[in-house]
Structures are given as C-alpha cells and as structure tokens.
Amino acid sequence: MSNLNMENIEAVRAKVVSLILECPVDGNPPDCPLHSKRGLSFAEKFEWLKTLPDDLLKVIYNTHCECMKTKLYKSPRGRIIGSYPVSFLS
Secondary structure, three states: OOOOOOOOHHHHHHHHHHHHHOEOOOEOOOOOOOOHHHHOOHHHHHHHHHHOOHHHHHHHHHHHHHHHHHHEEEOOOOOEEEOOOOHHHO
C-alpha cells in the first residue's frame, strides 16, 4: 500500500501530520486511534506529535496503511469507513 520509506522518519512524521488533521477516507472516524487527537487545537496537535517516539509514529502510519488495505468497507452512503485498533494511544 505504501511507497513510503519507513527509515525516513521525517517522511513518516509528515504523513502522520496529515493524518492527524483528517482521515483521508472519512474525516474523523470514531474508531480511529487519532480520533480524539483531531479534536485538539492546531498547536496542541503539533505539540503532541513532537512527543511521539519514532517507533510510535511508524505504528500509527502502519495502522493507517493496514486500514486502507484490509479493514475498509463501503458504507451505505458510499463513503469508505474502517476499523482501527485504538488501544495503543489510550
């Protein structure tokens, strides 16, 4: 699914920045691990992201990729929604 070089942590961080702003498929699905973080102010989002270790950034991005690959389904409205494991950010 991803062409992103996972060793380039700045590229991973940039992708997670885009994901914290909005889910590319459904805005802010309630079962997304970033759901509650999207409610933070712009500044709070970036402060929170700065605290994340590289390994957790990779986990967040990999979770996104897995959702896009295997856990998505069409909703009755024709929008794509998914199911994410949310425990690692609780």
